[in-house]
Amino acid sequence: MCGIVGAVSTRNIVPVLVQGLERLEYRGYDSCGVAVYAHDAAGFSGLRRARSTSRVSELIAQLASGQVRGTLGIAHTRWATHGAPLVHNAHPHFSHGPGAEAQGKLGPQGEVVPSKPGRVALVHNGIIENHDELRAALTAKGYVFHSQTDTEVIAHLIDSLYDGDLFEAVKATVLQLHGAYAIAVFCKDEPHRLVGARAGSPLILGVGKDGQEHFLASDAMALAGVTDQIVYLEEGDVVDVQLGKYWLVDKAHKAVAPAQRPVKTVVAHSGAAELGPYRHYMQKEIFEQPRAIA
Secondary structure (H helix, E strand, O other): OEEEEEEEOOOOOHHHHHHHHHHOHHHOOOEEEEEEEEEOOOOOEEEEEEEEOOOHHHHHHHHOOOOOOOOEEEEEEEOOOOOOOOHHHOOOEEEOOOOOOEEEEEOOOOOEEEOOOOOEEEEEEEEEOOHHHHHHHHHHOOOOOOOOOHHHHHHHHHHHHOOOOHHHHHHHHHOOOOEEEEEEEEEOOOOOEEEEEEEEOOOEEEEOHHHOOEEEEOOHHHHOOOOOEEEEOOOOOEEEEEOOEEEEEOOOOOEOOHHHOOOEEOOOOHHHOOOOOOOOHHHHHHHHHHHHHO
């Protein structure tokens, strides 16, 4: 668990995602990553990502080739809870669908290369308490796991429930999750759509200029300098974010009127970033340890 940034736009969003990760470095982390829906002049359309167990600056060096660029994407900094701080455990995680067996070779970062392209990309903060049960059920359906994380379980579960509508798949997925989560997810089959959900872990919606781009983040600090128009999602909310529009449902999956989740002007600075009920970060870390260990 640590930091989330996501965006849907008409411009290459990777610089915004990386800037968000840099602004979240104060939280500490042991790995980081970015994933986008890429559509390039060479005819490639699909998911691309870069991940690192070093600093965000090393991730930026990976991104310098320009292959990871797109108008829809997510990014994450991670403190390891399930799975060691290794590249294959770093977020974002992909679901390649059932039957995506390893090809018996490794990618450029030592990761196992699945036999099918990724369809769902996801980042997650929190701890899923029933991940073992869900993992067993998904394995029985033919899903192959390439990490030791509970996050990959969520990605595969969404993929298993996907039937052309990512928002509906996420709503169905969260009904099966026990524990705390904030997620941001997109699907290559819907390249202008980003979906988020939260329960027990914070997630905000950032409204961009003229409504032509929107953002998700774990706190407003990640969006400082990008937008100061913030909607604070409440417990159990699921948000559907698209170009020029967004809408929410509450924990009962009933539509939320704009007045119920008003847009607020938030001037983010590091000293005010997501302390919640705690007086300082050391106190927050101490009180969060029991859940992280459980």
